[in-house]
Amino acid sequence: MVDTAKARTTRAFAPASIGNVSLGFDILGAALEPIDATLLGDWVEVKDADTFSLSVDGRFADRLPPGTKNNIVTRCFEFFQQALISHNKPSLSVKMHLHKALPIGSGLGSSASSIVAAFYALNDHAGRPFDEDTLLVMMGELEGQISGSVHYDNVAPSYLGGMTLMTGQQRTVCSQLPVFDDWYWVACYSGLSVSTAAARDILPRQYELSTTLTFGRQIGVFVHALHSGDKALAASVMQDVIAEKHRKTLLPKFDEARAYSMSQNALGFGISGSGPTVFAVTNKLDDAKRIQTWLNEHYIQNEDGFSHICRIDTAGTRILA
Numbered sequence: 001m002v003d004t005a006k007a008r009t010t011r012a013f014a015p016a017s018i019g020n021v022s023l024g025f026d027i028l029g030a031a032l033e034p035i036d037a038t039l040l041g042d043w044v045e046v047k048d049a050d051t052f053s054l055s056v057d058g059r060f061a062d063r064l065p066p067g068t069k070n071n072i073v074t075r076c077f078e079f080f081q082q083a084l085i086s087h088n089k090p091s092l093s094v095k096m097h098l099h100k101a102l103p104i105g106s107g108l109g110s111s112a113s114s115i116v117a118a119f120y121a122l123n124d125h126a127g128r129p130f131d132e133d134t135l136l137v138m139m140g141e142l143e144g145q146i147s148g149s150v151h152y153d154n155v156a157p158s159y160l161g162g163m164t165l166m167t168g169q170q171r172t173v174c175s176q177l178p179v180f181d182d183w184y185w186v187a188c189y190s191g192l193s194v195s196t197a198a199a200r201d202i203l204p205r206q207y208e209l210s211t212t213l214t215f216g217r218q219i220g221v222f223v224h225a226l227h228s229g230d231k232a233l234a235a236s237v238m239q240d241v242i243a244e245k246h247r248k249t250l251l252p253k254f255d256e257a258r259a260y261s262m263s264q265n266a267l268g269f270g271i272s273g274s275g276p277t278v279f280a281v282t283n284k285l286d287d288a289k290r291i292q293t294w295l296n297e298h299y300i301q302n303e304d305g306f307s308h309i310c311r312i313d314t315a316g317t318r319i320l321a
């Protein structure tokens with residue numbers, strides 16, 4: 001029996017993220033940190049208890065599928081327990097709580113944020129039996145179960161922070177890239193919900209050779225530009241040749257939002273993950289504020305929508321007091 005007076009609690013926060021970042025479909029992601037210090041992401045608490053339970057709260061908790069079993073956090077717990085058992089480690093006797101701050105199907109890495117916070121909190125509570133790569137592979141597996149395909153471009157930046165490039169390897173699953181700390185990222189969620197699986201289904205199965213050559217060139221040039229500090233060169237290749245023209249049909253006012261942002265000196269503009277959140281990159285706060293105001297007035301479709309001016313979050317998932 002757990003002595004409730006001595007029950008330990010571990011709480012982890014995992015930030016929102018932009019998957020793809022326009023030029024790196026499925027292989028490039030970035031974590032977001034609002035400049036007004038809003039905690040934009042989910043947090044998960046793990047507490048010693050005799051029997052497992054999951055409670056939820058937060059602005060978007062009522063949009064979660066009903067029932068503990070249907071929440072991805074419960075599946076993370078079951079997966080983690082199984083991993084402990086198969087590595088001959090002591091199993092956990094805990095209950096969990098999810099604070100759901102990110103809207104579901106938003107393009108802000110909502111399921112990834114829950115998954116990453118859950119695994120991080122469980123691992124920390126268990127005395128950190130699993131290393132970074134092992135945890136990341138677990139996170140990718142669970143993200144794949146829920147969105148229909150394994151992609152790390154939300155879980156990796158949310159976990160590790162910064163901008164992450166997936167390597168395709170099981171060890172050193174991703175590399176962290178340098179970021180320009182004077183760039184602002186205006187992220188605007190329209191309030192609609194777009195399922196990642198559906199937004200993947202509308203993409204072509206095959207692409208023209210010229211498109212694949214452009215995709216390869218862009219990612220190579222972008223990584224070089226980040227490492228050499230060439231901001232203009234980096235911005236010049238932030239164009240989506242894979243998903244945008246297909247997915248923007250799901251996003252009312254997308255073309256107008258892009259046109260306005262580019263007219264206000266945006267360095268880049270694109271769909272965050274599978275949408276409907278869009279992002280604009282600027283190097284001046286005034287430009288970011290004008291773009292944010294326009295997006296608030298024209299891109300947001302209902303009362304669920306919101307926007308934030310962000311920097312890249314370099315801390316990633318962290319323990320909350």
Ligand SMILES: Nc1ncnc2c1ncn2[C@@H]1O[C@H](COP(=O)(O)OP(=O)(O)OP(=O)(O)O)[C@@H](O)[C@H]1O
Pocket residue numbers: 063064065070071072073098103104105106107108109110111112114146147154194195196197273274275
């Ligand atoms: N804790 C959770 N957080 C988010 N989605 C969850 C959670 N638990 C279960 N789900 C379900 O997982 C599915 C997630 O779908 P999807 O991958 O499209 O959304 P998402 O991860 O919120 O999207 P995005 O990455 O674009 O923010 C939804 O059907 C949702 O109901």
Ligand SMILES: N[C@@H](CCO)C(=O)O
Pocket residue numbers: 019020025026027107109151153154196199200243272273274275
């Ligand atoms: N890379 C994924 C991210 C989903 O958030 C996609 O675009 O489908």
